[in-house]
Amino acid sequence: MAAPALARCVARPGVLPLGARPQAWGRAARLPPGPPPAQRRAFSNSKVLVELDESAGVATMKFKSPPVNSLSLDFLTEFCISLEKLENDRACRGVILTSAVPKIFSSGLDITEMCGKSTEHYAEFWRAVQEMWLRLYSSNMVTVAAVNGSSPAGGCLIALTCDYRIMAENPKFSIGLNEAQLGIVAPFWFKDTFVSVVGHRVAERSLQLGSLHSAPEAHRIGLVDELVPEEKLKERATAVMQQWLALPDHARQLTKTMMRKAVLDRLVAHREEDVQNFISFISKESIQKSLRMYMEMLKKKKS
Amino acid sequence: MAAPALARCVARPGVLPLGARPQAWGRAARLPPGPPPAQRRAFSNSKVLVELDESAGVATMKFKSPPVNSLSLDFLTEFCISLEKLENDRACRGVILTSAVPKIFSSGLDITEMCGKSTEHYAEFWRAVQEMWLRLYSSNMVTVAAVNGSSPAGGCLIALTCDYRIMAENPKFSIGLNEAQLGIVAPFWFKDTFVSVVGHRVAERSLQLGSLHSAPEAHRIGLVDELVPEEKLKERATAVMQQWLALPDHARQLTKTMMRKAVLDRLVAHREEDVQNFISFISKESIQKSLRMYMEMLKKKKS
Amino acid sequence: MAAPALARCVARPGVLPLGARPQAWGRAARLPPGPPPAQRRAFSNSKVLVELDESAGVATMKFKSPPVNSLSLDFLTEFCISLEKLENDRACRGVILTSAVPKIFSSGLDITEMCGKSTEHYAEFWRAVQEMWLRLYSSNMVTVAAVNGSSPAGGCLIALTCDYRIMAENPKFSIGLNEAQLGIVAPFWFKDTFVSVVGHRVAERSLQLGSLHSAPEAHRIGLVDELVPEEKLKERATAVMQQWLALPDHARQLTKTMMRKAVLDRLVAHREEDVQNFISFISKESIQKSLRMYMEMLKKKKS
Numbered sequence: 001m002a003a004p005a006l007a008r009c010v011a012r013p014g015v016l017p018l019g020a021r022p023q024a025w026g027r028a029a030r031l032p033p034g035p036p037p038a039q040r041r042a043f044s045n046s047k048v049l050v051e052l053d054e055s056a057g058v059a060t061m062k063f064k065s066p067p068v069n070s071l072s073l074d075f076l077t078e079f080c081i082s083l084e085k086l087e088n089d090r091a092c093r094g095v096i097l098t099s100a101v102p103k104i105f106s107s108g109l110d111i112t113e114m115c116g117k118s119t120e121h122y123a124e125f126w127r128a129v130q131e132m133w134l135r136l137y138s139s140n141m142v143t144v145a146a147v148n149g150s151s152p153a154g155g156c157l158i159a160l161t162c163d164y165r166i167m168a169e170n171p172k173f174s175i176g177l178n179e180a181q182l183g184i185v186a187p188f189w190f191k192d193t194f195v196s197v198v199g200h201r202v203a204e205r206s207l208q209l210g211s212l213h214s215a216p217e218a219h220r221i222g223l224v225d226e227l228v229p230e231e232k233l234k235e236r237a238t239a240v241m242q243q244w245l246a247l248p249d250h251a252r253q254l255t256k257t258m259m260r261k262a263v264l265d266r267l268v269a270h271r272e273e274d275v276q277n278f279i280s281f282i283s284k285e286s287i288q289k290s291l292r293m294y295m296e297m298l299k300k301k302k303s
Numbered sequence: 304m305a306a307p308a309l310a311r312c313v314a315r316p317g318v319l320p321l322g323a324r325p326q327a328w329g330r331a332a333r334l335p336p337g338p339p340p341a342q343r344r345a346f347s348n349s350k351v352l353v354e355l356d357e358s359a360g361v362a363t364m365k366f367k368s369p370p371v372n373s374l375s376l377d378f379l380t381e382f383c384i385s386l387e388k389l390e391n392d393r394a395c396r397g398v399i400l401t402s403a404v405p406k407i408f409s410s411g412l413d414i415t416e417m418c419g420k421s422t423e424h425y426a427e428f429w430r431a432v433q434e435m436w437l438r439l440y441s442s443n444m445v446t447v448a449a450v451n452g453s454s455p456a457g458g459c460l461i462a463l464t465c466d467y468r469i470m471a472e473n474p475k476f477s478i479g480l481n482e483a484q485l486g487i488v489a490p491f492w493f494k495d496t497f498v499s500v501v502g503h504r505v506a507e508r509s510l511q512l513g514s515l516h517s518a519p520e521a522h523r524i525g526l527v528d529e530l531v532p533e534e535k536l537k538e539r540a541t542a543v544m545q546q547w548l549a550l551p552d553h554a555r556q557l558t559k560t561m562m563r564k565a566v567l568d569r570l571v572a573h574r575e576e577d578v579q580n581f582i583s584f585i586s587k588e589s590i591q592k593s594l595r596m597y598m599e600m601l602k603k604k605k606s
Numbered sequence: 607m608a609a610p611a612l613a614r615c616v617a618r619p620g621v622l623p624l625g626a627r628p629q630a631w632g633r634a635a636r637l638p639p640g641p642p643p644a645q646r647r648a649f650s651n652s653k654v655l656v657e658l659d660e661s662a663g664v665a666t667m668k669f670k671s672p673p674v675n676s677l678s679l680d681f682l683t684e685f686c687i688s689l690e691k692l693e694n695d696r697a698c699r700g701v702i703l704t705s706a707v708p709k710i711f712s713s714g715l716d717i718t719e720m721c722g723k724s725t726e727h728y729a730e731f732w733r734a735v736q737e738m739w740l741r742l743y744s745s746n747m748v749t750v751a752a753v754n755g756s757s758p759a760g761g762c763l764i765a766l767t768c769d770y771r772i773m774a775e776n777p778k779f780s781i782g783l784n785e786a787q788l789g790i791v792a793p794f795w796f797k798d799t800f801v802s803v804v805g806h807r808v809a810e811r812s813l814q815l816g817s818l819h820s821a822p823e824a825h826r827i828g829l830v831d832e833l834v835p836e837e838k839l840k841e842r843a844t845a846v847m848q849q850w851l852a853l854p855d856h857a858r859q860l861t862k863t864m865m866r867k868a869v870l871d872r873l874v875a876h877r878e879e880d881v882q883n884f885i886s887f888i889s890k891e892s893i894q895k896s897l898r899m900y901m902e903m904l905k906k907k908k909s
Binding site for chain 1: 482483484485486487488489491494502503504506507508510511512513
């Protein structure tokens, strides 16, 4: 499925296909030559189910990577290619992100990708995380997160990156950038995205405490825009989408760009530096050790 | 009435009279020479009624340009000259902005000024819009908006630009930067002013949807500071003004400058660029067409 | 008590002991040589009582400078040295700031230090105010303000500079940056700290009006995080501290730095300029006169 999407993509100025130099995102002409392109990855279309309702112009991307929709390199690659296909499909003006796995929206970055791997692997993985965020945050489509389960760390980032967030009002579901709880630090662009949604003070407190907010609390602090009973989530997401699609695309897109450009530009300007920071941080023995311990704990929980 | 105001103005360093090079606002000495000065416009004092209560040190500027107080070039010119006169009148420390037209505060920029006119006209009009905002946002006086009717787009901008906003609690009155609804985009300095008042997230959502908020909703999101019954609006505006005027002028003015300087400087630094952007956007046939259709619709409504 | 603290401090890269060139804070290697170091001041340990609970890893700094805990040069010097000692004490991970004087947390900067003194004295005093803020805002420790009394101006700044603010719910206690009421202007870094906590709009209105907010209002606008009955303040501060200390120090500290770096850097970059601004402002005869009148008024109140 990738080829036609990529072909169409080439025709769209300013957007590079996956596999092209990712650090040149959106600024191909102005940046000095970067490192050689990451190798094209094979991918299956099995982790993100895409359904497009052509009459409504709305697609649904359902995360289906049990047990917890963790953001592996495969998941991220498939996510980006699927998103790009929709981005370049004139029949699609909006996309709803949700989960096909009960009780979990996404558990965030896949720790196995960050543990005991090569420097090259860390770099490739981190560029895929950046790519996912860059494409979703700058999407020309209306993006609505229908958060139908818990959503820590990178899962929360996906929701924050959308235009609108609706969460199932189940108080057992929680959401937040809880990186500090694991002894790691949310990257600056996670932080920037968070501050844009909840403001500086709420972000400072929540990030320092690594808070996971229950659905009601997430609504109270503005992390999600509204709560609905879980069985109404799909219906409500569709209604919200219709409201946003009632606006002329061009004016809405230019407005979105105006609001998000400063934050997007910041990562684009520091993308390679951010990759190197990630590599040097994650390669530390102390960090590797705590990630291994964390994985052990998760394994024990399961068994 | 213009002559004495302009004469007084010349004596005030850093503020240029209308008719001088507007793009050099506040930075006369540092900028390269701009285009030749716009020609002095004749103007009547008929669209903005000014009453000055010298004992209180408070003026009221009442918009009286039926049917909807739209911001035409004449209105803007008269507004700026009136404001400047008050600014330079030592007997005046504060100004209340309100409407003399029932049910409408101001309907925003006059579409007839943007439709089927020459490039020169567009430039002159846009500089007048900028000038209005620059003078009002940086005013040394206390500025209170008594919003006694609906206030879309540019009308909302005027309210946002004041120090304090009181709105009649009539739920039929609405306010918001609804440009996206018309297929156009609010300029960056409209956006900056809005973000400063309601925060990034509320602004992002409201601007993308081109929302017009009912008075109660506008209060809830912080777009206006308080609601009062319409018959108490004048009285309450006067009381708020007294509260603000209880502060020493100098300290209050320096504090205001500190809070607003970054946003003001941004337009000053990009003023001509912003004019050119406006001209090239508004000159597009697609934009002209949708403005013509919008005007046709308004005419049909009236008849 | 100073010597061992300073000795330990030298071993910590990037943090200079008091008495070293304060304008080079955190950037010793990069800045051009500054003015000669301020002379080491003798100090007593009488204005700030420090108690360290080594088992909990938590210190309490109690302001004990009656009648109103005003921030004199002696107080600030002692505060900074005490804070630095704790900062360098591995047994201490968090500090609770509170008052030993009934009904007052701190009344803010000591006006006698700003009235009728030499330029050199003004410079030394202002550098001490900056130093206090720089050290507290960038502290590696968890900092909790237990605001057990009124806290105007510089007192409010101390609270704003902490990680978390709990206030006694006594409606007679008030807090705010009320500088404008005295005819002076809060420095830009007071403003930046305030905006980071309450947002731009609330800060703009509160600073222009020089508002002192009652405890309930301070809570409503987010100036303090929670209110508790006065007799529960200590207990609650201890519980909050435990919650924050449950996080791994390193991740929490890096997150805090990420959130606060831009605001810290701004003062570091403009530190000497800010000192000169203060001197030239405070040396004005009009300002000296209003400060003298203010002190006369306070004296009359007392007698």
